[in-house]
Amino acid sequence: MILQRTAQVIENVSLAERTFRIRLDCPEIAAAIRPGQFLMLRLPGTSDPLLARPFALYDTVLDPSGTPVALDVVYLVVGKMTGLLAEVKAGEPIELWGPLGNGFPQLEAEHGVCVAGGIGQTPFLAYVRELLGTRGYAGQRPRKRVERVSLYYGVRTASLAAGVEDFQAAGCEVHLASDDGSIGERGFVTRLLERDRPAGPFVGCGPEPMLHALTKLTASWKAKCYVSLETPMACGFGVCFSCVTKVKTATGWDYKRVCTEGPVFDADSLVVG
Ligand SMILES: Cc1cc2nc3c(=O)[nH]c(=O)nc-3n(C[C@H](O)[C@H](O)[C@H](O)COP(=O)(O)OP(=O)(O)OC[C@H]3O[C@@H](n4cnc5c(N)ncnc54)[C@H](O)[C@@H]3O)c2cc1C
Secondary structure: OOEEEEEEEEEEEEEEOOEEEEEEEOHHHHHHOOOOOEEEEEOOOOOOOOOOEEEEOOEEEEOOOOOEEEEEEEEEOOOHHHHHHOOOOOOOEEEEEEEEOOOOOOOOEEEEEEEEEOOOOOOHHHHHHHHHOOOOOOOOOOOOOEEEEEEEEEEOOHHHOOOHHHHHHOOOEEEEEEOOOOOOEEOOHHHHHHHHOOOOOEEEEOOHHHHHHHHHHHHHOOOOEEEEOOOOOOOOOOOOOOOEEEEEEOOEEEEEEOOOOOOEEEHHHEOOO
């Protein structure tokens, strides 16, 4: 069930260059959401921007008894809404609705590999905890599903790397790459992946060219790969059809809505180009 709420901002703190973590006091959505799902956030009292914007769950926040009480979202300032969001102070209201989308697959494997580019690391923190069995989501008990999780994370430059300590603290092995070599290995994250050649399965999130490269690489390894798409969307719950992507069918291809049938797709099922 999709819940719509007006939540108070608990904090809105800087994590990296133009990157912030906003914490929202919203126990009902925090109790219902699982990794890979997302929320629509809207600034109340304004018609500019009028439309809400989609953001992945970064993680839920638990009270001392283990009950989910709040939600974290990590966002990069790129335009109008995210620019205004960065100005929001603790105590102010944000409109939101969710949980939205299908969420990540419940992998069972020795080594799960998350591959992120740009701001694409945001959906993976909760997933790492779910896979390692340190946290349960949406009322599920924690259960260990993988022995190890790695995050391969590529950024343009060191100042944009956000949340690396959170991933390490969650027990994830973090492998960094940057375009200019200012953090981790110089070059694309897919090159780093190619060098290490972990067995997978793989789950990717980031810019389209990176997802294409990842899909090609994992297909050549005959490894399972899922991708989470960040297609712009207006409603988030399947009504407006502004976020469609092409998916293979038995007879050719069809459009699927990223908001409801995604945002996570089997990489093999997507029509590239
Ligand atoms: C399922 C999902 C989850 C997401 N999770 C996160 C997240 O956790 N953190 C985060 O920072 N962002 C996330 N995004 C992207 C986020 O929704 C956009 O950055 C946001 O909508 C930008 O709003 P804006 O008003 O600031 O920018 P706008 O003023 O709307 O646009 C600014 C510029 O960015 C471009 N743009 C806007 N959205 C996108 C996009 N999705 N892809 C490529 N270019 C775009 C526009 O074309 C324009 O050039 C997610 C998107 C989806 C679909």
